[in-house]
Amino acid sequence: MILPLSYNLRNLAVRRTTTLMTALGIGLTVAVLAASFALVDGLRLALEASGHPLHVLVTRKGADSELVSNFERRVFNDLKFKPGIARNAKGEPLASLEVVTAINLASIEFPEGANVTVRGVTPIGVELRDDARLVEGRWFTPGRREATVGRLIAQRYPEARPGRKLRFGRGEWEVVGVYDSPQMARNSEILVDLNQVAADFGREEVLSSALLRATDEVAHQALINELEADPRLNVRARSEKEYYAQQTSSGDLIRYLGTVVAAIMAVGSCFAAMNTMYAAVARRSREIGTLRVLGYSRAAILASFLLESLLLAALGGVLGILLVLPVNGLTTGIGSFTTFTEIAFQLRITPQTMAASLVFALLMGGAGGLLPAWQAARKEILTALREG
Amino acid sequence: MTDDVVIQARRLTKEYIRDEFHIVALKDVDLDVRRGEYLALMGPSGSGKSTLLHLIAAMDRPTSGAIRVLGADLAAMPDPEMARWRNRHIGFVFQTFNLIPVLTALENVELPLKLTHLKKGERMEHAVTALKLVGLGDRLHHYPRQLSGGQEQRVAIARAIVTDPDIILCDEPTGNLDARSANEVLELLRQLNRDYGKTIVMVTHDPHAARFASHIRYIDKGELLPEGRKPEDWS
Numbered sequence: 001m002i003l004p005l006s007y008n009l010r011n012l013a014v015r016r017t018t019t020l021m022t023a024l025g026i027g028l029t030v031a032v033l034a035a036s037f038a039l040v041d042g043l044r045l046a047l048e049a050s051g052h053p054l055h056v057l058v059t060r061k062g063a064d065s066e067l068v069s070n071f072e073r074r075v076f077n078d079l080k081f082k083p084g085i086a087r088n089a090k091g092e093p094l095a096s097l098e099v100v101t102a103i104n105l106a107s108i109e110f111p112e113g114a115n116v117t118v119r120g121v122t123p124i125g126v127e128l129r130d131d132a133r134l135v136e137g138r139w140f141t142p143g144r145r146e147a148t149v150g151r152l153i154a155q156r157y158p159e160a161r162p163g164r165k166l167r168f169g170r171g172e173w174e175v176v177g178v179y180d181s182p183q184m185a186r187n188s189e190i191l192v193d194l195n196q197v198a199a200d201f202g203r204e205e206v207l208s209s210a211l212l213r214a215t216d217e218v219a220h221q222a223l224i225n226e227l228e229a230d231p232r233l234n235v236r237a238r239s240e241k242e243y244y245a246q247q248t249s250s251g252d253l254i255r256y257l258g259t260v261v262a263a264i265m266a267v268g269s270c271f272a273a274m275n276t277m278y279a280a281v282a283r284r285s286r287e288i289g290t291l292r293v294l295g296y297s298r299a300a301i302l303a304s305f306l307l308e309s310l311l312l313a314a315l316g317g318v319l320g321i322l323l324v325l326p327v328n329g330l331t332t333g334i335g336s337f338t339t340f341t342e343i344a345f346q347l348r349i350t351p352q353t354m355a356a357s358l359v360f361a362l363l364m365g366g367a368g369g370l371l372p373a374w375q376a377a378r379k380e381i382l383t384a385l386r387e388g
Numbered sequence: 389m390t391d392d393v394v395i396q397a398r399r400l401t402k403e404y405i406r407d408e409f410h411i412v413a414l415k416d417v418d419l420d421v422r423r424g425e426y427l428a429l430m431g432p433s434g435s436g437k438s439t440l441l442h443l444i445a446a447m448d449r450p451t452s453g454a455i456r457v458l459g460a461d462l463a464a465m466p467d468p469e470m471a472r473w474r475n476r477h478i479g480f481v482f483q484t485f486n487l488i489p490v491l492t493a494l495e496n497v498e499l500p501l502k503l504t505h506l507k508k509g510e511r512m513e514h515a516v517t518a519l520k521l522v523g524l525g526d527r528l529h530h531y532p533r534q535l536s537g538g539q540e541q542r543v544a545i546a547r548a549i550v551t552d553p554d555i556i557l558c559d560e561p562t563g564n565l566d567a568r569s570a571n572e573v574l575e576l577l578r579q580l581n582r583d584y585g586k587t588i589v590m591v592t593h594d595p596h597a598a599r600f601a602s603h604i605r606y607i608d609k610g611e612l613l614p615e616g617r618k619p620e621d622w623s
Contacts, residue, residue, distance in 0.1 A: 002502075003499075003502070004491075004495065004499075004502065006490075006491070006495070007488065007490060007491060010490035010491070011490050013490075014489075014490055286484075286486060287486075287488055289486075290482070290486040290488070291488075291499070292447075292471065293445065293447060293474065293480050294474070294475060294480075294499055294500045294503075294547070295471050295472060295474050295475020295476070295500060295503045296471065296503065297467075297468050297471045297472075298467065298468075298471075299468075380448075381442075381447045381448070382442060382447060382448055385482075385486075
């Protein structure tokens, strides 16, 4: 009992300027929503992909992030020989004492500067990051004021490229290499020698954290339980993956703001769709009357005009996705509410985002098209024929 | 109502309230139309002839009186059933053709068939046959804007007959056509009545068009005049 789809498609094509303008309005709204989702999804995917499944991150009890953690060297010496910690080829425990601080660097997007994580590590710390491979230059030399930076840092901060010198602490640090890690959050850090940077910031004895690698999954959980339960250590131990996953909350505000802005814009887009469809109903009044005379029911007329509005909105949804698709894979950064430093990540337009955007567009089309379609269906035959 | 009578109106009345004016469009009309009859309804503008046609087509409801078409009591029929009934039993031809501009001739003619249980292939076959019958077998994929007025009206007639309805109702079918096209359309309607036995009721105020019908009845000021009687001021 429905009218042919070609009837709606051709009517949209006939009034192509109006169709395109309305679809573009819907598309822009969809683009705002999709862009905010792309940010959030990019951040989530970057953080979810970060952290080694056997790694345990240890900070001082009560510290939510490494940056605010004061972790004593003597505590590290107490825990590094705990059972369940894996050892390297030389028989040394894979336990890395680390210091984390933030420096301000001018980025391409923010010339006034953004906070970037500097992490002081020992050679064991580099060994624990065995998934990171050098893409340029070399690793920093222990005992020297050198830095090896993550790929996203080198991309986004001109000062942090090989051959350049960074100024922080008590002097200059030469950038000697760039590394790339499949764990995206790692690529937003600058790695330097632990002792050099600890001395610069006066933190020789009170550092930030320890990173441990467990021998296996069972030992991993047992190690966390043991460290947490030891009152003398007074530390918080958690899975490294869990630590990164907690930081996805930094994207919540963006998701909320994006949704609110898109919702406000959606009201306008609904009215645009409504206006277009009311005009269509008025222009095609005689057609409506004729179709009723031919035997089409009120429900068929309602369905047809509603479908047309949905097609219009779907076109808008596709336009919106096409508008926002070029940002897919672009690198950007966001200040983490946990670490107070910037996490660089790539924007991601996921299939779920595209589906959600289309549904959002269809909702706008449905809301905007319902009243005009209802009006079309309610017309008495003779009134409709006379109005045409 | 005998089997022979397909349209029967008794004391059929239609009144409107428009802008606070009470208008009696039809008053106590009694009418019988037999199967296979070709009736021309004539009368001056505003006489009520189109109103009567709309009531026969179940496009409107009477204020009072009874109207039975093919045995169905139209005054009591619910809306959705009325739509199905129209599709099955009535073919309607408008003065202004009323083709859907974005659909081709073939698609326009196929429209009423979409409401039947016919499959796509069967629908196409029926639509092509109807268009060939009206002499437009070579214009299947033309849009209305690519056709002359006469051709448009022939497409409209093909659309009216494609479901093989019992009754064809025409509202001034030649009103927008030149003399030659009008004659073609009138010949076509006569052929449908004579060769296919279709019952036709045609509203017109053109005496030439009315001559193609087997009977002529006049309406004046909402009243159906007795057979053979014209309005006093009718030329």
